[in-house]
Amino acid sequence: MMPLVEMRQIVKTFGPVMAVRGADFSVNHGEVVGLVGDNGAGKSTLMKVLTGVHQPDGGELWFAGRRVHFGSSVDSRRAGIEMVYQDLGLAENLNPIANIFLGREMTHSFAGLRLLSEAEMDQAGRRHLENLQIRLPSLALPVERLSGGQRQSVAIARATAFQARLVIMDEPAASLAVAEAAKVLLLIKRLREQGISAVLISHRLQDVLDVSDRIVVLNRGLKVGDLPREEATMERLVGLIVGKAS
Amino acid sequence: MQIEQATPTERPRLRLSADLLGRMGLGLVVLLMMTVLTILQPQYFPTRENLTNIARQVSSNAVLALGEFVVVVTAGIDLSVGSVMGLSMIVVAMSLHAGWMSGFALLAALAVGTGVGLFNGLALTKLHLPHPFIATLATLNIARGATYLLSGGVPISGLTPTVRFFGAGEVHLFGEGALALTFPVSFLIVMALYSLVWLFMSKTRTGRHIYAIGGSPKAAQYAGINTNRNLVLVYAVSGAMAGVAGILLAGRVNSGYPTAGTGAELDAIAAVIIGGASFFGGRGSAVGVFLGAIIMGLLRNGLNLMNVSVFWQQVLIGLIILLAVYVDVLRRRAMRLED
Numbered sequence: 001m002m003p004l005v006e007m008r009q010i011v012k013t014f015g016p017v018m019a020v021r022g023a024d025f026s027v028n029h030g031e032v033v034g035l036v037g038d039n040g041a042g043k044s045t046l047m048k049v050l051t052g053v054h055q056p057d058g059g060e061l062w063f064a065g066r067r068v069h070f071g072s073s074v075d076s077r078r079a080g081i082e083m084v085y086q087d088l089g090l091a092e093n094l095n096p097i098a099n100i101f102l103g104r105e106m107t108h109s110f111a112g113l114r115l116l117s118e119a120e121m122d123q124a125g126r127r128h129l130e131n132l133q134i135r136l137p138s139l140a141l142p143v144e145r146l147s148g149g150q151r152q153s154v155a156i157a158r159a160t161a162f163q164a165r166l167v168i169m170d171e172p173a174a175s176l177a178v179a180e181a182a183k184v185l186l187l188i189k190r191l192r193e194q195g196i197s198a199v200l201i202s203h204r205l206q207d208v209l210d211v212s213d214r215i216v217v218l219n220r221g222l223k224v225g226d227l228p229r230e231e232a233t234m235e236r237l238v239g240l241i242v243g244k245a246s
Numbered sequence: 247m248q249i250e251q252a253t254p255t256e257r258p259r260l261r262l263s264a265d266l267l268g269r270m271g272l273g274l275v276v277l278l279m280m281t282v283l284t285i286l287q288p289q290y291f292p293t294r295e296n297l298t299n300i301a302r303q304v305s306s307n308a309v310l311a312l313g314e315f316v317v318v319v320t321a322g323i324d325l326s327v328g329s330v331m332g333l334s335m336i337v338v339a340m341s342l343h344a345g346w347m348s349g350f351a352l353l354a355a356l357a358v359g360t361g362v363g364l365f366n367g368l369a370l371t372k373l374h375l376p377h378p379f380i381a382t383l384a385t386l387n388i389a390r391g392a393t394y395l396l397s398g399g400v401p402i403s404g405l406t407p408t409v410r411f412f413g414a415g416e417v418h419l420f421g422e423g424a425l426a427l428t429f430p431v432s433f434l435i436v437m438a439l440y441s442l443v444w445l446f447m448s449k450t451r452t453g454r455h456i457y458a459i460g461g462s463p464k465a466a467q468y469a470g471i472n473t474n475r476n477l478v479l480v481y482a483v484s485g486a487m488a489g490v491a492g493i494l495l496a497g498r499v500n501s502g503y504p505t506a507g508t509g510a511e512l513d514a515i516a517a518v519i520i521g522g523a524s525f526f527g528g529r530g531s532a533v534g535v536f537l538g539a540i541i542m543g544l545l546r547n548g549l550n551l552m553n554v555s556v557f558w559q560q561v562l563i564g565l566i567i568l569l570a571v572y573v574d575v576l577r578r579r580a581m582r583l584e585d
Binding site for chain 2 (some may be wrong): 024073074077085089090091092093094098099102103104105107113114115116142
């Protein structure tokens with residue numbers, strides 16, 4: 001079976017700067033892949049090519065067995081690729097359910113008007129949160145009143161609520177206290193149990209080692225390492241990241 | 247295993263009740279003001295004539311505030327509504343005097359208001375003017391200038407019964423018996439518009455998106471919400487409301503005069519702020535703004551009844567704005583301390 005995602009020889013330049021210079025990257029079905037590298041190694045650019053935010057200058061993108069071109073993040077989302085942004089991308093003034101459905105609200109027709117189906121969204125949202133075993137103190141409060149870890153959970157719930165096949169997470173635990181970070185990592189493992197693939201971009205190598213099945217290392221726009229979890233050690237990763245032969 | 251420990255239920259319930267108190271607070275203020283005025287002015291305040299008068303007088307400001315509210319939810323501001331109200335009023339009067347049927351005169355006023363609002367929205371999103379303050383400050387001047395140019399600077403009096411009906415008419419509800427209630431038509435229009443906007447903002451996708459844009463423009467963008475389209479819409483709604491306010495005022499005073507609505511944008515903004523909407527966007531409700539407009543009307547009426555000069559009234563309105571926002575600041579701080 002082909003991997004869920006296969007990126008071949010991706011090139012992306014910004015003016016004179018070559019951010020990604022012929023990188024390969026793949027994610028298998030139900031696999032968590034850690035993506036690591038120093039600042040400017042091309043991690044974010046590579047993922048933005050995958051989500052259609054950037055158009056590649058060279059290379060091929062395959063998703064679920066087909067060659068694809070994503071013109072925008074709307075296209076990639078339609079295919080089942082979701083991104084959880086570092087700044088979460090939540091509307092602080094809305095409650096968790098409204099955030100999960102933001103931009104994809106359920107509606108019904110009433111007296112010729114299209115109104116929000118709040119009861120249905122509430123029910124479906126609760127069911128989804130339960131599936132992911134996310135417990136929140138209240139679903140009626142705006143998310144600004146939740147803790148960092150709870151908000152991260154809402155962001156991940158939002159990303160996975162609509163038949164997502166791949167979730168890309170950019171530093172999901174970076175700003176969290178230790179206990180909250182652990183819960184978020186647990187949530188990533190739970191996604192895998194539900195058959196959802198994930199890419200975890202992080203500088204926190206211990207987190208990456210904790211949850212990833214495979215770890216890909218980028219250095220100056222090239223893939224310099226692709227290690228199964230069993231072969232990855234902190235020393236080897238650091239060596240690859242800073243560019244020394246391991 | 248759990249991602250989050252469920253916290254004890256008392257805390258969220260306590261916080262919810264703080265929110266509820268905040269919302270009910272405005273209603274309590276209205277009740278308190280009415281009680282005090284009834285005690286101070288028992289023979290003047292609680293009469294049918296006076297209450298009808300208040301309802302009629304607050305109508306224009308309430309409608310302006312409603313449009314302003316929708317803009318403020320997006321963290322924007324519309325400074326042009328007072329001038330647009332004046333322009334709408336002159337357009338009604340002039341088209342009637344040109345022999346137009348009332349219906350067309352009203353439509354023309356509505357179209358002019360909506361048109362200026364659309365222009366504001368497009369100036370913000372297409373011309374990329376840095377802040378809605380700029381675009382609407384420009385249209386404040388353009389609309390006011392146009393009002394003077396069209397009218398030649400003189401009032402135009404004597405309108406048709408249809409237009410007068412909207413601003414000064416009354417309807418009798420519940421028959422002629424003991425339950426008979428007389429309602430100013432303009433106030434019924436106000437309530438209908440507030441219900442519509444409440445429904446729109448709280449129960450439709452577009453309303454939800456407007457709140458999201460005000461709360462977090464980035465999140466709205468990530469969610470695939472067309473921010474520019476929604477911004478153009480809210481400014482058009484604000485312009486249309488200013489058009490309606492101009493019609494109601496024209497009907498009430500049976501004329502159009504070119505200075506009408508000068509500075510009215512500030513009263514509208516005051517009602518929105520007293521009503522609990524946040525200038526940072528994403529917060530507030532049509533119900534709160536309605537109560538904000540009522541509070542301002544009661545204050546003006548009460549002070550008039552007690553022969554307090556309009557200069558002092560203005561000072562007091564300023565103090566109430568300070569007080570309303572400060573109470574909100576305190577409430578938010580209390581909630582944060584709770585967390």
